Amino acid sequence: MGEKPKSNFQVTVKEQHHSKRASTVPPAAPxxxxxxxxxxxxxxxxxxxxxxxxxxxxxxxxxxxxxxDIIGLRFR
Incomplete structure (x- = not known):
């Protein structure tokens, strides 16, 4: 009675693919x-x-x- 039902979940782990060149590049010159x-x-x-x-x-x-006087309406 106390058994837990088994779940049908599948876990997929993806690996990150790093460029192999990155590890072979020499360190930058100072x-x-x-x-x-x-x-x-x-x-x-x-x-x-x-x-x-x-x-x-x-x-x-x-x-x-x-x-x-400027606008020309000055009476003389």
């Missing part, structure tokens, strides 16, 4: 040493932008008369 650079101070980077030049507030403002 990398050549990097050339030694003389100790020079790093060049200072150029400034990205010159500082903004302050402009006069009068040049930025246009009066009503200036605008009318």
């Amino acid at each position: 990398l050549p040493k990097a050339p030694v650079l003389p100790n020079k101070p790093a060049p200072t980077p150029a400034p990205s932008k010159p500082p903004p030049v302050p402009q006069k507030a009068e040049e930025d403002k246009l009066t009503k008369e200036d605008i009318l």
